[in-house]
Amino acid sequence: MPARADGLHLVSLCAGIGGIDLGFHRAGIPTVAAVEIDPAARGVLADRFPETVLFEDLTKVTADDLISVGVVPERTVVAVGWPCQGNSSRGRRQGLDDPRSGLWMHVARLLAELHPRWFVGENVPGLLSVNDGRDFATVLADLAELGMDSAWRVLDARGFGVPHRRRRLVLVGHFGDRTAPVRVLLEPDRVPGHPHPHHPPTPATPAAPAGSAGASRGGGERGGLTTWAPAYSHSLVSHGGNDKQDPSMVTYVVQPDTGPRRLTPLECERLQGFPDDWTATSNARGQADKLRYAQLGNTVAVPVFEWIARRLLAVDSEAVTA
Template sequence: MPQPTIGSLFAGIGGFDAGFENAGYRTAWQVELNPTNRAVLADRFPHATQHEDVRHCGAHNLQTVDVITAGFPCQDISIAGSRPGNQTTRGLRGERSGLFWQVIRILQETQPRWVVLENVVNLLAINDSQDFETVIRALADSGYVGFWRVLNAQYFGVPQQRRRIFLVAGHQRMPPIELLADAAPVDAIPPASQSQQWPRPADTWAANTLLANKAGSQIAMGCTTFVAHPNGWHQMAERQRTSENDGLCLGLDASNLAEAFAAGNAVVPQIAQWVAEKLIKAN
């Protein structure tokens, strides 16, 4: 059988694409507005066609694919943008998150077999949950039905707490029921009184990642990203000495910040692969 294909809307740096290719798909095209991200995509996926603006894409310039993925913008949906006094948070009525309707238009024009959407968990609650109802209704009106789940990256081998909603729908067919099965064992959180093994490896701490908090440039004041090692005070001095002798950056310069934002917006490839492995069996 021919290799199944995906097209990626709001591709970012290719988290969806990497996961799906690890499961056996081939990326046919990607749509990404940010030029730095497009350069990353061109380097990592030279076989895929890159497009710039989702508003200029459709059946006239997008190859027919088996799956369309879309982590559409969350700026008008996320909790970070919904603080009191912030007038930019409008959900699907916002300028950025409203690009969801471009996804619906492209689905109607190209009719892929499957669609996979990703966004922040606040999509379930914003505007009294009316926006999420709108997403479900828009997909159904376009002929797509399916399931949704909130998946956390820490249960897919990624040392980070990152909960995102994933919605998988098929064109006039339901996705595999396995998508509603447990994604991985969920470990119980040990009580504070329970003894801990020391020292703990750095990669076992969910906070010890580039994007542990809301932004890679955020300085945590609550010790959320400190890794405790008994008698490890000297390591702070060694880190400073490494910076001075080897030129390693301790803070964030322009390239670090671009990397941080790109990583923060990316879909976790391990989760994308888990979804793709279920869909590829149903092709």
């Protein structure tokens, strides 16, 4: 989808396999440029977004580089799901001192250089508490120093039509309208305890038979066998599907005649809201399952960011017509 002459477009940093990009694409916002250092993930981007200009290293990309490939700052949304390892409750929690999560400084640098219209950031909720909240305060202070007003909210993928527990902190920033980020993240027609108007409440799940792994029934993968699984999958993680993965954090599918098995890469794609086989190739070559598991564990739930993009468009159009 080429950039419209008068519309918003996306610059995607730490783009991974393009979960944020796909959500924005579905809402009508194309990705002009993306930055991703992992060659396999960048190959997925090349296959799925052939019109997007790809850069490799966030620490070296400048605003001039982005402008040279067609980025127009006043129409740009900069989005980033920067590495979460330093903030995760499952890591050492070094926060911004972790060289991976510390890439935030380069995000802030690019925002200062480019001065885009909007900013959308994603990370784990642990960012709110790591180092007693001081690191999140640093992120907010960096945005404020740039003159950007911001708001944040923790969103769970299972509220957006996918059976997947995945809570993520979403941060929205805007130059020039201090209420705009709040209006993106908080819909006026929604109050606590009420279902989203576009997503009816999940129906009660039937009781599972004795010995099954959960309570939700679906069609089997092999020979039409009945498959039983939890109502919601655990949050996918990026261990590459190896046997060292903590079994308490893995969703298993139990089949009566074959026993438990892990989710397949295809099923993980569906849990994250991607089209089937999104990660099957990288640079038009087939990928090993281990790479696909890692990529899908590191990405975002696409429907969450489609919703963010549509809310952002609605609020942006209000500002334009005001």
